[in-house]
Amino acid sequence: MGFTSACDNPPQLVAAQSAGPADIVNALRKVTITLPYLDAAAANVGVAMFGPLPFAFRCVTAKVLPRRALTADDSNYATITVGFNDGAGGSVTTLQAITTKKAASGGTGDWVAGTALALSSIDRADIVTVATYLRAAVTKAGTGVVTDFSVVLDGYYEGA
Numbered sequence: 001m002g003f004t005s006a007c008d009n010p011p012q013l014v015a016a017q018s019a020g021p022a023d024i025v026n027a028l029r030k031v032t033i034t035l036p037y038l039d040a041a042a043a044n045v046g047v048a049m050f051g052p053l054p055f056a057f058r059c060v061t062a063k064v065l066p067r068r069a070l071t072a073d074d075s076n077y078a079t080i081t082v083g084f085n086d087g088a089g090g091s092v093t094t095l096q097a098i099t100t101k102k103a104a105s106g107g108t109g110d111w112v113a114g115t116a117l118a119l120s121s122i123d124r125a126d127i128v129t130v131a132t133y134l135r136a137a138v139t140k141a142g143t144g145v146v147t148d149f150s151v152v153l154d155g156y157y158e159g160a
Contacts, residue, residue, distance in 0.1 A: 029158075031057060035082075035151040037136050042076070042144035048151075051087060051133030056158035058127045059095060062119040067148045070111035072102040076142035082119060082151050087133040095119070100145055116152070127158050 037048040062082060083094040096119040101107025108117050128134065136151045 029156040031055075031155055031157050033057070033134060033153045033155075035134055035136050035153070037080075037138060037147065037149055037151070039138065039147045039149075042146050043140060044144070044146075045139050047135055047137045049087070049133045049135045051084075052131040053128060053134070054130065055160050056127050056129050057153075057155050058158050059153050059155040061154045062096060063116040063152050064098065064108075064119065065116050065150045065152055066111040066113055067150070068111075068113050068146070070100055070145060070147065072100055072107055072109045072111075073142075073145065074101050074105050074107075076145055077101045077107065077140070078145050078147045079139045079141070080147065080149075080151075081137045081139075082135070082153075083137075084128045084132050084134050086131070092135065092137075100147065111149075130160060 033050060035048055035050045037046075039046075064080060077100045079097060079099045081092075081094055081097040083092045083096075085092045098117070098119065099107040100111070103109030111117070134151075134153065138147055
């Protein structure tokens with residue numbers, strides 16, 4: 001788990017510098033947060049959390065990055081919900097939920113290890129506030145399926 005910024009990527013800062021002051025500011029505000037979820041058995045369910053965030057964060061794109069292959073199934077599948085909450089039992093704001101059902105059924109389809117799956121309907125108006133926890137929750141249907149992945153959120157620092 002962790003986050004990186006443009007300060008960790010000097011070539012990105014050099015490219016932004018040649019483009020002008022506004023691009024430098026945006027490059028310095030860019031943040032990537034990685035939230036791993038490790039799963040060892042098909043029946044396992046759980047939540048991976050990262051936080052509390054030391055800054056407000058505006059999520060722009062998100063993806064699930066599988067660490068192992070998965071065969072999609074409409075009866076035995078997982079639902080992955082990416083969201084955030086206050087970490088103290090408050091309600092969860094969902095950024096995106098996906099299933100590992102077959103693509104024809106509206107799921108992700110088969111997974112290929114190392115091939116990212118975009119989460120397409122992130123609401124860019126959602127700002128995750130300071131001291132909030134990012135979370136990836138996994139529930140299973142049927143006998144379940146092993147889901148071993150990371151959620152990668154790209155966005156911008158929005159202040160402390």
